[in-house]
Amino acid sequence: MSLWQGIKLYPKAIGWSVLLSTAIIMEGYDGVLMGSFYAYPAFQAKYGQLLPDGTVGLSAPWQAGLSNGVNVGEILGLFVNGIVSERYGYRKTMIVSLIATIAFIFVNFFAQNVETLLAGEILIGIPLGVFQTLTVTYASEVCPVVLRAYLTTYVNLCWVIGQFIASGVLRALIHRTDEWAYRIPFAIQWIWPIPIIIGVFLAPESPWWLARKGRTEEAARSLQRLTESTDTDFEVQNIVAMMVYTNELEREIQEGTTYLDCFNGIDLRRTEIVCIVWAAQNLCGSGLMGYSTYFYRQAGLSTDGAFNMSLAQYAIGMVGTVFSWVLMSYFGRRTLYLGGLMCLFVFLMVVGFVALANQTDATAWVTGSMLLVYTFLYDSSVGPVCYSLVAEIPSTRLRTKSVVLARNLYNIISIVNGVIIPFMLNPEAWNWKGKAGFFWGSLCFCCVVWTFFRLPEPNGRTFGELDVLFKQRISARKFSSTSVDAFQIRVAENEAASDGDENKGYAS
Template structure:
């Protein structure tokens, strides 16, 4: 049996309760030394070394995150069906004598954000389910649920049933969106954390790219299979992922919080390469140390604890950075096919440009990973992206004052593509990564859930308003919509300057100390901290506390 177990686990306790007080103190010092060594190793690991040391952790993060492909697929699928001829004829209404069909603005808003409403409740439910059953069971259960609810969408005879199906499909999508970044942040070392938490966004893009390609390939079909085939393709993912994820290891952080220390160590051994210079016992000691530190700081595990004390600031940051994806103008840019249609582009070109926009998003993600994130902090990237996108949106708005000229419409469309690229360089990536690392470890899942729900609320509001901005039978703002989203993006940029701290290079216990000391957001990057100089207590199953 491992020395970690010999040192800290005897009959289900961290230390042998019958040992002498001097032996306890020796064990406490040994535990602290292990935790300190584990912390130093995590700081020292470069991304390349971490990839070599944690190959299976990376693999399982990739598998869990692949679930998010389906939500990304549906997001662009439904939004772009509004300009899809066969879909509009099936679920919309005739708007002129030339055979043009459209959904009304109210139904566009309802169907376009139906899955977001379902996901809102799915996320809340997931915060409770994961705390009890763990990430693995929650994700597998959601995949099984999705396999059933897809039947409603596929066979929907009218727009009302389609809306019900979208809402029900949103429930498991909410689980995927909140579990994937949390799982990645808990099974990977510090140097890989930002890449795999933001990989969730890459999965969104992959889903959008698949949907864009499918739509472009089927847009000329005149029968109902033009929109049914895209719906049916969503069954592919549960069939592939369910049998694979049955073998996934559970998060060691969850197991430590459940006091299942032997299982946590076994999980770490599955995630780390046996030949790597990483001691699973030291990694386990770091997890135990951080969990104990947060217990001392009185962090509970309920939703209401996210709004108490220093945790309120962390919740605000997580919610705003996620919601920032909407405030930056995503409802405008990600319904770009409808915007392209309103400025007079032919249907074939609309969907080809949509594929191009998604490809630019994919490239932007890769550029962000390899050309920006290794060299710049989260705060600088997020803030620079917000200011740049605000400027682009204002330019789109100013171009709208030039009248309904085809050249202006094409220029506005090109700027939408540029916006998409900048979005994926900055807020698109970090909107996922920051919420996954800014919350305390005991409340991480619930912090991510609240942040994702803040996104869904903003997305529903923005999604409801956006069709009214653009619909020719409503406000018909066309390019002037850029002024609205440019303003919200500028407000986001100003919030970032004053409130968003730098989390790059900080372990979870260091973040606990920084937030506990109420360090200013602009001083996070330069502040020196050593969490091991702060006295903490380990709480034994018997209720006894020992210094750690």
């Protein structure tokens, strides 16, 4: 199926996937909101304290606490989602999480002290953690192979859109001195949940989830709602049969759908890949983007200039994500991910060397400009491609739980980042400023080495073909060149079993 054929045949699937992915806007919005508030005068006056240098603001420990609060909540939400969504379905889990989001926003909106604000961040992190996995798994399960990369990486675009909106709102309110300077940004979070709830209520359930539950008739009806039924070449029952076949193939390869099964047999390799792929997002220095406004302030820019640079940064991020769709069509996932990490390593080292020079207005703007280039490179490679990889690599029976484990590793590293980055940038702590580029550049190089040896290319593969490639333990660097037919393999294995030859190989 060509890309245009996929768009014509699955326009409804595209629409429903885009709708559910919109929930990620809330995560991107909340992340930038708190990180930018550290450079926000009205917020600092309300929740800050007198610092040793005579200014009023949040200390590095409280910055780390608030930044990590949402990550702690997301870890809880992710583990709950891995169990609940597989039992009750994606739609019901999503609706309950959106209702919880509406309730938890009240805590932040009415918070009178920093302790209450921390509690609010932990609570709102729980439904945000659900969104992190449900959106990308739903996108991967409602579309054909040809659309899979575009709809899963769209999740990254939603994340950047949320960051851009948050920066724009904060930039517009920066000169307010009353409590509404920070309350209005919190209140804007109530805009998204209700329309998304209505959309999710009307959306079809994932046909893959229904097929795994043995509800094939419902899976067929769901699939029919995702497609343009006027196309006579499309046969719903055949697609459902493929889903059932793939599920049975995976059950034969490795029985079970628990978290423990993610670490057994060939699934251990798949779990390793999705976990490291998502962890690399945090290990390659992307945490600096979440603190970009504060980073720009500490680099020497004015408050207005810092917020202007942040707006430009997230606008560039949106352009980069769309550009990644073009790049993936030419280079695939593995090459683009590896090349992106290599480019990020170079730019992080450049930022570090610039910081060694005498700090002037010129060097501050150079550092800020390099972070803009970094953002474009990240959001046209590592950022969006990660979402495609974590949705494609796991088996269909363990996809939700594998993505939960991967995202939780990401969140754990985010907690570490949330502790050390404020200390790196805060003038009363380590005061590294741009020299932090050396630290993150070193970690980024380690990610480059791992990617070269361990990351396979899933581009153009069905879930059944990926199952066979992992079962045959094909080298990561040979995934794209290995030919495999899941149906012929099944027939050959049955014949081999009848002949007593269990060791015959069928992938070449």
